[in-house]
Amino acid sequence: MTPNNPRKEEQSLAALLAPDILDLLESEPGSVAAETEDIHPADLADVAEALPRSQIPVFLATLPAPRAAAVLEYFAEELRTQLLEEMSPEQAASLVAAMTPDDRADTLEDIDEERAEEIVDALPENTRRDTQALLAYPPDSAGGLMTTDVVSVPSTYTVEETLRRVREIARSGRREAMNTVYMLNVDDTLAGVMSLRELLAAPEGARMSDVAWPEVRKVAVTADREEVARLISEYDLVAIPVVDEKNRILGVATVDDVIDVIQEEQTEDVQKLGGMEALDEPYMQMGIWALIRKRVGWLAVLIVLQMFTTSALQQFDAQLALLPVLMLFVPLVISSGGNSGSQATSLVTRAMALKEVQLKDWWRVAIRELPTGVALGVILGAIAFARVAFSHYAFELDWNIAGEPLGYNFEEKGNEWSAVGLSVFASVAGVVLFGSLAGSMLPFVLRRLGFDPASASAPFVATLVDVSGIFIYFSVALMVLGQFMR
């Protein structure tokens, strides 16, 4: 939408370049690598994806392994998995070996398990051990997120020695998380940290133990990846070391992976808030059947819950026979509760996800939602009352109350609409207040019970409030109408 949208340009760039690459692949495959050398791997992945499907492996084969691996890392997950599964385990292993350790583990996790084992077996000894260690961590843990390439030096090193070591590693072409250098004690426990830039600022002769920061932000290998994201974001870090229970460094989690985590967790939260299971893949890449399976569960639960509205309405059969016009306002009344409940739930689950609100804050939220719910209820109730008045004057609804059979007699004939209006006003106010409270408290209840508070979806809250809304509406209506009758 913005006037200068680089995305647009790139897409057409990819589309423009693809035919050239295709020509080169036929005429002079040996020159493809040199011709595409200056293109960022992310963009080259776009170009590759624009090629005919059968030419993609041919194209990748023309690139040196490290380059092909970098490009593969930016492919859509599904395509990358397919391509690697089609190759021989040895071919796949040579590509996968050239990836950064964390991307290698992530890539292997997507691949069919048996095939992944064959690929791992074909990896060089050292890489294999590393990879197996990474694959053993749960994907949602700090261990599953980290990369094992870390730049560390003994605390006895000088700044000059450290810089020399950094240079060595950088020149070896390994693609480490190298903006930070970690200092280790003799027993390999974490002793300090220094950014590359602080290292450059430090006097060359100084000992690392004198200049490095002894207080290191770190995270346990078993910690949740959301915890990693929170620490990196709170302390504005580019990387955080991942340690075992003895404070020995196992790897490092970097900010680029954390951004992916934040996006993924947010996508999951939005999907849960929309009333479904979180999808494992992008929406457009999910198979239709997989999509249906993820969506039908909650819908089935909700329709079963919603059935209680039918039972609730049955309860008030006699009252409905007495005053059928009440029925006309049922959807209006119950949905205002559902809407205010959806608001409150969205607010509170998001505040919980951002850690702005803890479990123990439930009463602070409740005392905010109470006046908010009252004010919203009164305003919406007034609007609903106006609607009843409008119906009365514009359409001359049949307000006649067949009350006699139950012993009621309406006192002021011709003014029955105002009794219905008052009932609607009071019940909208009550339902909106109830919705705000129920919607804001449900995430706390779910968390307290050990469930994910994000499961308190908007449709779930709306359904709960619908059922109670019917009870509130008819009870209030009977009370109000009772005042008008004798």
Next chain:
Amino acid sequence: MTPNNPRKEEQSLAALLAPDILDLLESEPGSVAAETEDIHPADLADVAEALPRSQIPVFLATLPAPRAAAVLEYFAEELRTQLLEEMSPEQAASLVAAMTPDDRADTLEDIDEERAEEIVDALPENTRRDTQALLAYPPDSAGGLMTTDVVSVPSTYTVEETLRRVREIARSGRREAMNTVYMLNVDDTLAGVMSLRELLAAPEGARMSDVAWPEVRKVAVTADREEVARLISEYDLVAIPVVDEKNRILGVATVDDVIDVIQEEQTEDVQKLGGMEALDEPYMQMGIWALIRKRVGWLAVLIVLQMFTTSALQQFDAQLALLPVLMLFVPLVISSGGNSGSQATSLVTRAMALKEVQLKDWWRVAIRELPTGVALGVILGAIAFARVAFSHYAFELDWNIAGEPLGYNFEEKGNEWSAVGLSVFASVAGVVLFGSLAGSMLPFVLRRLGFDPASASAPFVATLVDVSGIFIYFSVALMVLGQFMR
């Protein structure tokens, strides 16, 4: 919830340290700075916030300006604004001057406008010009996000000269975004980029123009901050240069700011999806009245839209008189449409926010939602049918159809419930399909009309589907019942 939650420790750490600091402030204020030297500014901000409100400015005054500024950057926005407004403009200026340029601009933007101008006037000449330039950019643009401290060198420099320059800047104590060095042409346009680590790996004697990457990811100063976030996240960058229309570097946007942008945008999207205006502040910090104002607008719109359900029900007055039992299933039928619509809307707005789906992809989404909606509809319809059957056998509902007045006669007496069951089945199926399609297409329609697709909130979709659901239900019911009658 995780066993080793550092957040817990920190909070108690802050609470534990606060009394010590308080003692020191009384007995030996001169030693506070030295005693707290090793604490990360983010943690020290937590400690400061745990002090009695009146002691916070006293505490800040004991720290050297750069340290106090770093701590202030981590304060809650509201408290930071208050503290700076309470100080003299000169005091505030000395703190603000020590902040990074982007945080300085953000901080000043929160302060009362007149007071902010006084503070800016009290800044040193150079800093003032910089700050005024930054304040001129819209806060939601790349210009509003960037910092102006950039490390750049002429393209004629050697690697050695560049490293020397980087060292100089690092030693001067300025807090630049220094993981990347930019290379400029003589006319100050951007010629290349090199990470600090690539710089260390490069041969010292090489010219920058020979070793730096000539293709630089960059972003226009006028670009939306979401575009900045997208580029940094797509290319795994730690910083991206911000350029004017002549490709001259104006500043740099860093990954830590981008994480904040991603979180903020996501919070806004969740709030809109919940059916309200996005809040400007965290939920717990909003005043109650401000909160009500943000929430009442959409609720009022929704209740007015929802009024059409009343009108729709009025349309079917005669049918209702014919078969009052139909009424019992109205909430059940319409809410299944609302629920499936909420799912579809959440999926599509999120996919749009992640740029997985573009405006032109609407038909690809539609042909996914069509079979999905049919399958979901049939499954949910079957559940609803089972409910009707259950009502019939368990409760012996009064299914008698008072059809004669309209000329209907039910063919198989005693089997009327199955006619109602089929009506409910067919209308749930229809409403769910309609909900899935309407919910998935609405974000496209809104974007096409120039609105924010995130405004297609779950309650909005549910309300739209409610009204149409009543029409679908009664039309289908009349059709089905027509088949059973003669």
